[in-house]
Amino acid sequence: MPLAQRWLVxxxxxxxxxxxxxxxxxxxxxxxxxGGFGMYSEFHPNKNQIWLRALEHPDAPPGRLTETEGAxxxxxxxxxxxxxxxxxCLGELAATLPRDPTPRRLEIWQPAFDARAGTLSRRRVAxxxx
Amino acid sequence: xxxxxxxxxxxAAPARSAGVRLLEKTTVADRACGAERLxxxxxxxxxxxxxxxxxxxPWGLLLAAPALLLPWTASGWRSSIAWGLFALADVVxxxxxxxFVPNHLFLMTYVALALCLAGxxxxxxxxxxxxxxxxxxxxxxxxxxxKLLSVDYSGFVGFMIATGGFAEPVLGRGAAAxxxxxxxxxxxxxxxxxxxxxxxxxxxxxxxxxxxxxRGAAVGIVVVEGALAALALFRPDRxxxxxxxxxxxxxxxxxxxxxxxxxxxxxxGLLIACARPSxxxxxxxxxxxxxxxxxxxxxxxxxxxxxxxxxxxxxxRRP
Numbered sequence: 001m002p003l004a005q006r007w008l009v010x011x012x013x014x015x016x017x018x019x020x021x022x023x024x025x026x027x028x029x030x031x032x033x034x035g036g037f038g039m040y041s042e043f044h045p046n047k048n049q050i051w052l053r054a055l056e057h058p059d060a061p062p063g064r065l066t067e068t069e070g071a072x073x074x075x076x077x078x079x080x081x082x083x084x085x086x087x088x089c090l091g092e093l094a095a096t097l098p099r100d101p102t103p104r105r106l107e108i109w110q111p112a113f114d115a116r117a118g119t120l121s122r123r124r125v126a127x128x129x130x
Numbered sequence: 131x132x133x134x135x136x137x138x139x140x141x142a143a144p145a146r147s148a149g150v151r152l153l154e155k156t157t158v159a160d161r162a163c164g165a166e167r168l169x170x171x172x173x174x175x176x177x178x179x180x181x182x183x184x185x186x187x188p189w190g191l192l193l194a195a196p197a198l199l200l201p202w203t204a205s206g207w208r209s210s211i212a213w214g215l216f217a218l219a220d221v222v223x224x225x226x227x228x229x230f231v232p233n234h235l236f237l238m239t240y241v242a243l244a245l246c247l248a249g250x251x252x253x254x255x256x257x258x259x260x261x262x263x264x265x266x267x268x269x270x271x272x273x274x275x276x277k278l279l280s281v282d283y284s285g286f287v288g289f290m291i292a293t294g295g296f297a298e299p300v301l302g303r304g305a306a307a308x309x310x311x312x313x314x315x316x317x318x319x320x321x322x323x324x325x326x327x328x329x330x331x332x333x334x335x336x337x338x339x340x341x342x343x344x345r346g347a348a349v350g351i352v353v354v355e356g357a358l359a360a361l362a363l364f365r366p367d368r369x370x371x372x373x374x375x376x377x378x379x380x381x382x383x384x385x386x387x388x389x390x391x392x393x394x395x396x397x398x399g400l401l402i403a404c405a406r407p408s409x410x411x412x413x414x415x416x417x418x419x420x421x422x423x424x425x426x427x428x429x430x431x432x433x434x435x436x437x438x439x440x441x442x443x444x445x446x447r448r449p
Contacts, residue, residue, distance in 0.1 A: 005257050009244045010264040016236065017272050021279075031276050033229045035236035037269050038276030040290075040351075040386075041283050051326060061325055083229040109326045115288030115344040118336035120318055122326045 028085035028126060045083045048110050049122070050093070055103040055129065062107075071096065081108060090128035105129045165404040165411060166255050170208060171201035172397045172418055173241055177216055179390055179422065180238045182429050182436045184223045184231055190435025193219055208254065213246035234394040240265050241397070259405030263366045266398045270359035274352045287351070288344030292334050293318050296347075296385050310335045354378060366402050372410040375399055379417055389425035393418055 013035075020036030023029040030045040031038030053062040067079045077093035090106045097104075108126040113119070178194035185193060197216065200206045220239035223231050244261035248254045277283045290296040294311035314334040321332035337343075358378060361371040376399070383392055400414035429436045431446075440446045 005247045005249070006260065008247060009240050009261050010268060012243070013236075013240055013265060013268045017268070021276075024276075024279075029229070031280060032233075033231075035224075035228075035233060036276060037233050037236075037272040038280070039233060039273070039388075039391075040286070041273075041276040041280040042286055043282060043289070047322065049322070049326065080229060107326075111289075111322060112282060113285040113289035113292075114331075115285055115292075115336075116341040117331075118292070118334050118340060119331040120289065120321055120334060121329075121331045122322070124326070124328070 023084075028089070030083045030085070033083050043111050048082045048085065048108060048125075050078055050081055050090075051107045051109065052097070053105045053107065055105055065093070065106075085110065085125045087126055087128050090126055091130075094128060094130045103129060165407070166258070167201065167207060168411065168415070169258065169397075169401045169404040170245070172400050172415070173245060174198065174200050174207060175418070175422055176390070176393050176397045177220075177238055177242060179393070179425055179429060180235055181219065183390060183434050184235055185219075185435055187435040187438035187442075191439055205250075208245075208250050210246050210249060213242050217242035217246055232391070234391045237265065237269060237391075237394050237398075241394075241401070255405055259366070259402050262398045262401035263362050266395075266402065267359045267362040269395075269398075270355045270362065274355040274359065277348070277352050277355075284345050284348045287348040288336075288340065289318070291344055291347065292336050292340070362402070367406060369410075372399070372403065372413065376410075376413050376417070383417075383421070387424075389421050389428060393421040393425055396421060 016035040017037070020029065020034035020038075023034060024031050024036065024038070030048075031041045032045055050065045051062040052065055054060055065074065065078045067075055067082070069075070070078070073096040074093070077089075077096045081089040081093050085108045090108065094104075094106055106128045107124050109122045110125045112121050112123055114121070174197045178197035181193040181197065182190040184190070193216075196212070200209075200212060206212055217239055220235060220242055224235060224239060241262065244265070245258060248257040248261070280286075287296070292311070293315040314336075317332055317334060354374070358371075358375055361368070361374060365371050379392060379396055379399070382388070382395075396414045396417040400411055400418070403411040403414060426436075430440055431437060437446065
């Protein structure tokens with residue numbers, strides 16, 4: 001069996017998965033995406049949330065950004081940031097939001113479940129002031 | 131080596147029609163029962179559905195049409211060019227929307243590339259099976275590795291069990307259990323819809339000893355995936371491999387109805403089983419005969435290119 005016929009596909013699979021694992025470890029990428037076959041190893045990215053807070057009004061409730069509301073560019077950026085939980089991605093998302101002179105903060109929250117206590121919680125995994 | 135006069139009843143059709151002399155022991159048509167064609171047809175059916183799922187209207191349907199026609203051709207289903215083109219088409223969404231495509235698209239791309247490289251010679255079936263074996267071993271090993279590396283894995287499994295996301299048909303039997311699962315799902319949805327606050331938690335109704343149960347399930351999944359990776363790599367011709375793998379697919383179908391992924395995994399099993407004459411292939415065919423029609427129905431009811439085509443024709447039936 002020729003070498004390429006034998007090894008090209010397994011090597012390609014390993015190469016793609018290695019890139020995905022590196023992006024998960026260092027870039028905040030969801031394990032569910034990118035060819036690493038990490039489905040069901042953590043919460044699905046659609047359970048992640050992105051919230052926008054006005055820093056000058058800490059008591060005001062933050063607004064949630066979703067994949068289905070807002071300008072198309074914002075929706076695309078939200079969808080991307082749900083799967084790529086990083087400050088860099090939040091920077092791209094901030095650039096699509098309407099301009100506002102007051103300082104604001106974008107936050108990505110991810111659910112977590114403690115099976116011992118039986119409690120569901122959320123933790124902030126990335127934030128960006130802009 | 132001895133040459134003999136060919137007699138029509140001893141030669142297979144291609145040689146008879148060509149009227150050529152063959153070695154007495156030449157194998158003209160190995161596996162004439164069509165195992166290779168069966169495996170290719172299964173791969174083409176899965177490929178067609180993956181096109182429908184991942185390409186917008188009308189491209190999904192335009193790409194799916196040749197994939198569905200090839201099994202009916204004389205030799206198009208084993209054409210390296212056709213499989214190469216399918217692999218190229220698969221790569222388009224992988225490169226343009228890598229964060230949004232499902233993992234079975236990656237899996238199908240590897241299979242299409244493997245079938246493209248397998249050539250048309252007598253080693254094709256062996257090459258197909260060898261690549262399918264490596265792909266399956268890789269997928270299972272990665273699935274296990276990702277779970278071992280994830281800090282949230284055990285908790286995630288617990289959450290899925292507690293809210294009916296895993297094994298609901300089994301765990302949800304009985305009014306009390308079904309009520310607890312539904313309550314937990316509603317409470318979780320309500321909590322996740324609220325404004326997030328550091329340290330805020332939501333208690334779910336779980337039985338005593340739930341953590342050990344969840345951890346046991348989490349470990350069990352990793353062990354089975356690891357075992358399947360090892361069996362696919364070292365013992366793909368043993369009955370044990372097919373029993374464990376078919377059992378895994380059956381349970382996967384019950385626990386989570388990821389029909390297209392299930393179909394893609396069954397297709398890998400079929401490609402492996404077709405390397406040797408064995409009846410195990412019919413087990414995978416049976417799984418595919420359930421999974422693929424169900425996946426088609428689901429795609430028809432979703433925002434896929436098939437769903438949009440039915441929508442435009444006024445035939446859509448959304449859930």
